[in-house]
Amino acid sequence: MKNKFLLRLSLTKGIGVVGKQRIYQFAKRNQRWQFESLELRLLSHSTKPNNWNDWSEDRLQEIINTHDFITIEDADYPEALRYVSTPPLVLFYKGNLNLLKREMLAVVGAREATKYGYRVLQALMPDLTKRGFVIVSGLAKGIDSFAHQFAISNQGKTIGIVGTGLDICYPKTSGNLQIEMSQHHLVLSEYPNGTMPAKFHFPMRNRIIAGLSSGVLVIEAKKRSGSLITAQQALDYGKEVFVVPGSILDGRSSGCHQLIQDGANCVEKTQDIFDSYDLLKKFH
Template identity: 40%
Template sequence: MGLERRLNSNKDDQDWHDWLRLSVTKGVGNEKARKLLGVFGLPAQIFQASLRQLLEHVPEKLACAILAPPDDSFYRQIELTAAWLDVPGNYLLSLADADYPQNLLTIPDPPILLYVKGRLDLLSAQTIAVVGSRNATAQGVANAEKFSESLSQAGLCISSGLAAGIDTAAHVGALKGIGSTIAVIGTGADIVYPARNRQLAHVLAEKACLVSEYPLGMPAIAANFPRRNRIISGLAQGVLVVEAAAQSGSLITARMAAEQGRDVFAIPGSIHSPLAKGCHLLIKQGAKLVESAQDILDEIRIPNSMSSVQTSTVAPQIDVETNKLLTIIGYDPVHIDVLAMRSGDNVMTLSAQLLDLELQGQIETLPGGLIQRVS
């Protein structure tokens, strides 16, 4: 299929190559692009403007860059994008597209282009963002998965960032409910990062939705990931932070959510856990403390027909000695030497018992010889 035919067949009513040209012109960016669109209309009209007209709104260097003929790299990007759009389930949405998510139009810096892979309908669904640490504890992962599953069962879509740790657990949990999930990625839509989530990304593309604002072929660049967080929160009514250190990218997402007028929720943790510090800071700053998915549903006033969250679980059968040891461990991280003093057992005997509990998924071992119960 020739390039011109592919351009016409993938976007019937829109010259998406002009939108793409605008998005990749060096020096333009989202803010200047929106300003120019407000003045001239569609991208084609920007490129048809005279130098004098452009100079009324942008510096001369940028005006010359806009009017310069596209180079070979642009035409390669056009060809790459056209081939990508030929694949069923792949979409390119501009600010002028009817399918562009309305929630993003309300944020201060909506992307002018979105590359979407999967279910377009999810972009207009009621959504909660679930974010947290890449180096999450087992308890944090369990919380993220369970909260996301419960919210998805109630009909909410879950947005997150496909990162390791909390993000991954959020997507996995959300896929178990009817609400499904959106992964907002910091690379081109044709690249999976981190590589360990390749299989999950394929599942999301088939059953859920992947979104990126970056051109195809864009590799993983550190600066792009904090920037994509505004889309994760922008798609949602609120953001749930599961685990976060005091200096964390999740706090950036929470800050952006607050600036966008979204609710911010946080799960509290142990006062001794570094990964609870960020959540506690958010709660001090006004985030809503949540202990269950129902707390979120009540806050955003989901209709009763949607909010029948199933919270009952079958408690595992635990023998008396195991239950006694779990009681001694408590819910805060504790050093094995302290456990030995509390229990009266020697470290060797205690280590064997703790190994059994870890294999059962009852506890996890943290750095520094600390033990934490997983409830």
């Protein structure tokens, strides 16, 4: 009953993530998992109508039959993600869920990555995978896709977080990569099959990338970019942020330089990342 309630709540439109979090906390406190639509509006402080009542038993059962998913109440749910201010109530997945139990490092950066970004990843990835990091990214064009591909070609493991249903490959250029990862690695989404990309899905996806990982490595990011949002979220969650400096001539790394000025770890070699982790372990 608990998991069905969480699935239904996650699928309900007309209630934002903060409202859903309020409802979940109330339900958990009171160990009560049945509600009426109007109660949910009051609990979520929402004036908008919601489609809670559209989710009949049959429709819910259809989702259960056609998707693999875990809820925030499951033991398999990644512990680190519980500490995000608005953790996803449900994660749909394809692939190997055991990867969530390993140490994860997010790698994010420019969609329009340069040869320099490509070569940086090529240089850093062998040591990162050897160290046992599972590489987490967003399956986007550029640095994200390179990170997944280099992790795989270096016999490492990788996790992709997408802002669509798991049956949709976006961008299309990542299609083969996404299929390979959903068979041999792991792909996660908080959206059910059939969900098309929408602008607001991507900052939401970024909070999962930052929340899952113990650190975030940023390669080539402009001042206003999704990568910077992910890095900022990681800082908010108390995670380590590692940044590779870039050229001062083209503005492609201006966001990276800003992060370094703000106190992020400057990375010239993998040892810079490992030193930071070793230091953290020493004090915990």
